[in-house]
Amino acid sequence: MSKQAVFDCHTHIAEMSHLSGPFLAAAQRAWGADFHFACTIDEHKAAVASCSGAIVLAVDAPATGFVVPNEYVAGYVASSPSRLFGFASVDPKRPKASRLLEQAIKELNLKGLKLAPIYQDFHPLDNICFPLYAKAEELRLPVMWHQGTSFVSEGPLEKSRPAALDPIARAFPNLKMIIAHLGHPWVEETISVVRKHPNMYTDISALGSRPWQMYNAIILAIEYGIEDKLLFGSDFPFSTPDETLRSLYGLNEMVEGTRLPRIREDVIERMLARNTVELLGLN
Numbered sequence: 023m024s025k026q027a028v029f030d031c032h033t034h035i036a037e038m039s040h041l042s043g044p045f046l047a048a049a050q051r052a053w054g055a056d057f058h059f060a061c062t063i064d065e066h067k068a069a070v071a072s073c074s075g076a077i078v079l080a081v082d083a084p085a086t087g088f089v090v091p092n093e094y095v096a097g098y099v100a101s102s103p104s105r106l107f108g109f110a111s112v113d114p115k116r117p118k119a120s121r122l123l124e125q126a127i128k129e130l131n132l133k134g135l136k137l138a139p140i141y142q143d144f145h146p147l148d149n150i151c152f153p154l155y156a157k158a159e160e161l162r163l164p165v166m167w168h169q170g171t172s173f174v175s176e177g178p179l180e181k182s183r184p185a186a187l188d189p190i191a192r193a194f195p196n197l198k199m200i201i202a203h204l205g206h207p208w209v210e211e212t213i214s215v216v217r218k219h220p221n222m223y224t225d226i227s228a229l230g231s232r233p234w235q236m237y238n239a240i241i242l243a244i245e246y247g248i249e250d251k252l253l254f255g256s257d258f259p260f261s262t263p264d265e266t267l268r269s270l271y272g273l274n275e276m277v278e279g280t281r282l283p284r285i286r287e288d289v290i291e292r293m294l295a296r297n298t299v300e301l302l303g304l305n
């Protein structure tokens with residue numbers, strides 16, 4: 023396992039009171055009626071203790087009942103400003119969404135924007151969203167997209183395709199964007215967008231529990247030559263950074279004894295050593 027501490031670009035904090043409606047019901051269906059979203063501030067601190075730092079995401083998704091306020095994230099990351107970087111979240115359908123984003127950055131010292139169309143119920147190409155993208159570009163904020171599937175039945179899958187981000191990347195070439203979870207299950211579509219645009223990245227978070235998908239995703243990223251745009255992330259609490267590292271190192275064991283290609287060690291080591299803070303301009 024890698025000796026140096028890794029940076030986790032994708033983590034959540036939340037209290038149970040931040041969950042309601044469709045999100046909570048779907049979580050209880052998936053993980054039982056006594057489902058506990060184990061990502062309180064103390065649980066987060068313990069999970070990222072071995073990391074060099076982490077991005078902590080707010081979520082403004084009243085449409086599906088997942089609302090982690092910007093203030094809550096800001097209060098926590100302020101306790102460790104050299105290691106923790108909070109991303110604001112703003113539902114683009116809110117009146118004066120751009121103003122809300124600017125306030126979250128300037129008054130709460132947050133460092134990026136988290137968007138999740140499948141939870142927030144908007145289409146990325148809806149005209150009402152473009153002022154928000156322009157504001158993010160103006161403020162030099164990276165935008166982290168959950169552009170992939172979800173366990174929440176009510177979430178609109180048709181608004182969650184990675185290819186929908188291509189026109190945004192063309193309209194805002196300086197805007198740094200990250201497609202979370204390699205856009206699972208649309209890994210190929212994600213790679214096609216990331217490959218085209220110098221300022222687009224993707225993270226490997228949440229893929230560890232599906233090692234065959236994670237293996238194929240990384241092999242494909244190498245075949246398309248975008249392996250240096252892969253960011254390490256866990257999607258805590260869905261998995262911890264340590265679990266994600268173990269998954270990553272287990273991939274080559276899975277194909278041991280077969281003639282399938284191994285993931286090159288140097289690709290993994292470069293991903294783990296990547297300076298995400300500098301790359302995304304978080305400082």
Ligand SMILES: [Zn+2]
Pocket residue numbers: 032034168202257
């Ligand atoms: Zn996430």
